[in-house]
């Protein structure tokens with residue numbers, strides 16, 4: 001459930017009076033998502049999403065996230081567009097939290113990923129990278145390589161209870177990944193989403209009844225980092241089956257569609273295996289941290305860290321471009 005902060009009808013009406021969005025018709029809390037409180041709003045001007053930023057979002061970073069969404073939407077990317085209040089500000093406060101209203105995107109995220117989703121995903125990712133190219137602000141990836149050792153340290157005491165020997169395995173994996181990580185300047189950098197999981201990509205049926213991307217959401221991990229790392233995140237999140245096997249057909253569809261718009265250079269292709277291992281470790285560590293640090297009964301839905309240990313193992317043993325789906 002992701003409504004941490006309750007908003008009353010009166011507070012919302014008073015808040016909306018500052019926006020050129022007409023009259024409130026209805027609103028409801030959205031149960032999905034774990035980071036922020038989200039409400040769906042219907043006003044006489046249309047449908048919108050109200051987000052109240054909770055625990056993990058640093059308010060100082062909100063101008064970057066909202067500015068990036070504004071920029072990408074302005075470039076024609078289907079992503080939430082922040083709505084400015086009458087004073088020109090998109091970032092305001094409601095119920096004691098930083099808050100913003102964004103445009104509502106139609107579509108649904110795929111509960112079961114099929115190979116037909118992966119081509120449109122690859123194309124959408126390449127479009128996102130192109131649209132972000134001239135966005136001037138930057139944000140360091142707080143969950144990039146320098147963040148992984150401190151995260152692992154915070155899991156050290158409780159990690160082996162999740163699986164015996166896990167911490168030692170992760171120490172070894174981390175050392176190997178850091179040693180092989182591309183040096184600064186070696187690969188193209190830009191604005192990346194960094195969390196483009198299936199629940200952040202909406203689809204509608206296209207004219208040929210094949211799935212077409214209708215929107216990308218949840219830019220609150222976005223940052224300025226290696227473009228190919230975003231592909232590595234997607235290969236992790238979209239291309240494994242429930243039994244843990246890697247689906248090369250899905251990966252091939254994703255990579256081929258991406259490269260139609262932005263072909264990868266030789267250095268990027270060569271680095272993709274270590275980027276995939278790094279992405280697997282990133283999600284393993286944040287999940288492990290949440291798994292061990294979240295008190296029973298907390299509102300947060302914990303996700304299985306060991307799913308990403310299996311993915312890390314796959315990317316540590318996969319040899320050659322064909323194994324990754326090129």
Ligand SMILES: Nc1ncnc2c1ncn2[C@@H]1O[C@H](COP(=O)(O)OP(=O)(O)OP(=O)(O)O)[C@@H](O)[C@H]1O
Nearest residue numbers: 030032033034035036038049080103104105217218
């Ligand atoms: N612009 C939008 N248009 C339509 N639906 C949206 C939009 N933004 C959010 N939603 C809905 O709200 C849900 C939660 O949004 P989101 O994934 O951003 O939540 P979160 O708690 O911030 O993030 P996380 O996925 O990291 O837990 C989505 O699954 C979707 O149903």
Ligand SMILES: N[C@@H](CCO)C(=O)O
Nearest residue numbers: 195197283286287303
């Ligand atoms: N997409 C992430 C959660 C947000 O970072 C995961 O599945 O672990």
